[in-house]
Amino acid sequence: MTRFKDFNFKLAVVEQLMYTDEVLTPAYSLAAVLEEQGLGADPWDWAYNNGLAYKVVPQSREFFERLEISDELLAGVEELCLDGGNQVYQECAPVWDGEDDLFAIASLEDLDLLPNLKRVEFAEALNEELQEVLRARGIEIDD
Numbered sequence: 001m002t003r004f005k006d007f008n009f010k011l012a013v014v015e016q017l018m019y020t021d022e023v024l025t026p027a028y029s030l031a032a033v034l035e036e037q038g039l040g041a042d043p044w045d046w047a048y049n050n051g052l053a054y055k056v057v058p059q060s061r062e063f064f065e066r067l068e069i070s071d072e073l074l075a076g077v078e079e080l081c082l083d084g085g086n087q088v089y090q091e092c093a094p095v096w097d098g099e100d101d102l103f104a105i106a107s108l109e110d111l112d113l114l115p116n117l118k119r120v121e122f123a124e125a126l127n128e129e130l131q132e133v134l135r136a137r138g139i140e141i142d143d
Contacts, residue, residue, distance in 0.1 A: 006107045007065065011088045012080045013114065014064060017073055019087040024073060030091045033059050043094035053095040054102060060092040077114045082125040108133045 004010035017024035030043045037059075040046050047057055082105070084098030096102055108130055111117065123131055123141035134141050 004113070005109045006105055007061075008103045008105045009108065009110045010067075010069075011064060011092065011103060012082055012086075012105065013069065013074070013077060013110075014067065015086045015088040016077055016080055017069065020081070021076070023076070024067075024069060028060070028063055028067075028091055030057065030060055030094060033063070043090075047093070047095045052093075054093065054097075054100065056092045056102070057094075064088075064092065074113050075116055078116050079119045079121065080114075080117065082120065082122040084122075084125070105130065111137065 004013075014024065018027050031041050034043060034046055035041045043057075047053060047055075084103070089096060089098070089103055093102060105126060111133070117139055119140040119142065120126075120134055121142045123134065124143045126134070131141055
């Protein structure tokens, strides 16, 4: 089982595989999980009313931490997008507005899991040191 060291890096990978390429299925839906648990169907209202505004809700954190991604799928990742509007972020923190570092990637130790990564879009979300790591590996960065 592949273990990611940086949860937020894993979320960027999940965004690509689950919500963009749609090869990691089924797609996770916080609304469906809440409805199944009898907590309503509006993730924004539920998170806001339960003191989880601007936080990753426990159900989503647990799901994404446990989510296994095959080496084959990881090898297919050629691009990552670090846009604050990514679907995976809304599934994790529906009240989040993208204005803080809740989903900031702190480490690129997991880059070796993506042997075919060629490009990172919205790389300005990374600090300069991490951008340099990407450049040193020949990965194109897009601001």
